[in-house]
Amino acid sequence: MVKIGWQPIETAPKDGTRILTFSPRAPESEKAPIRINEWRGRDWWCTNAEYWPPTHWMPLPAPPIIPAP
Numbered sequence: 001m002v003k004i005g006w007q008p009i010e011t012a013p014k015d016g017t018r019i020l021t022f023s024p025r026a027p028e029s030e031k032a033p034i035r036i037n038e039w040r041g042r043d044w045w046c047t048n049a050e051y052w053p054p055t056h057w058m059p060l061p062a063p064p065i066i067p068a069p
Helices: none
Strands: 019-022 034-040 043-045 056-059
Antiparallel strands (some): 019 034, 019 056
């Protein structure tokens, strides 16, 4: 069972699953302390992860259900 809510980054999946990550050190100019991210081999894949590494993660929400026209 997958927990809902923010969890420590150490518990994030490292199998390439896309997740939301939170980087509190990201500067205001980035306007995105929360990003979609995934583990790629030895590090997190996202813009500027080497400067502002994520500290927390959570599963992506389900996409919206759009009724057919």
